[in-house]
Amino acid sequence: MTFRRGVALVPTVRRVVQLTGVQDLKNLEATGELRLEELLVTSSDGVYDRLMADGIDPRSLTNPEVYERVVAYAFLGALAAQAYLDGQEDAATVAQRQFALSDRFYEQVKPRLSDAREPRVASEGLPVVVNPPR
Numbered sequence: 001m002t003f004r005r006g007v008a009l010v011p012t013v014r015r016v017v018q019l020t021g022v023q024d025l026k027n028l029e030a031t032g033e034l035r036l037e038e039l040l041v042t043s044s045d046g047v048y049d050r051l052m053a054d055g056i057d058p059r060s061l062t063n064p065e066v067y068e069r070v071v072a073y074a075f076l077g078a079l080a081a082q083a084y085l086d087g088q089e090d091a092a093t094v095a096q097r098q099f100a101l102s103d104r105f106y107e108q109v110k111p112r113l114s115d116a117r118e119p120r121v122a123s124e125g126l127p128v129v130v131n132p133p134r
Contacts, residue, residue: 003064005048008040010071015041019072028084043075047106057109066109075100 009033010016012037013025028034047070051058058064076085077098083091 003044003048003058003060003061003067006041007044008037008071009044009047009064010040010068010075012031013037013040014070016072016075019069020076022076022085027081033050034084039078040071040075043071043078046074047071050106051110054110061111065132067106069105070109071103073098073105077102 010019017023017025025036029036040128046060047067051061059134063068077092080091080095080098085091085094
């Protein structure tokens with residue numbers, strides 16, 4: 001699976017529930033004013049853009065699924081910011097907590113790049129060995 005802009009990294013709301021434990025998200029679509037799949041794409045695009053800003057090409061990641069929790073909590077943060085998630089706290093506090101979780105998971109799985117002068121991957125900076133003709 002490649003990480004592409006415009007495609008949800010977390011494909012379904014059911015997967016968001018598996019990753020976060022938050023229930024009753026499908027009920028939010030009952031009014032017809034909210035499309036959760038579109039918000040999943042928007043949340044994925046946000047993480048994609050953040051990776052690009054950090055100098056990491058998301059399309060070259062070999063395991064983009066490690067970013068699923070980042071997308072899921074960014075998704076919940078966007079819902080909380082608009083007061084779609086129920087709770088005793090105000091929407092801003094809930095949104096801040098969800099975005100903080102997204103940031104924490106992002107930092108945990110983000111590839112660690114060394115100094116720009118050093119290779120970023122094992123194949124960079126290694127000489128190509130060619131056998132001379134005899």
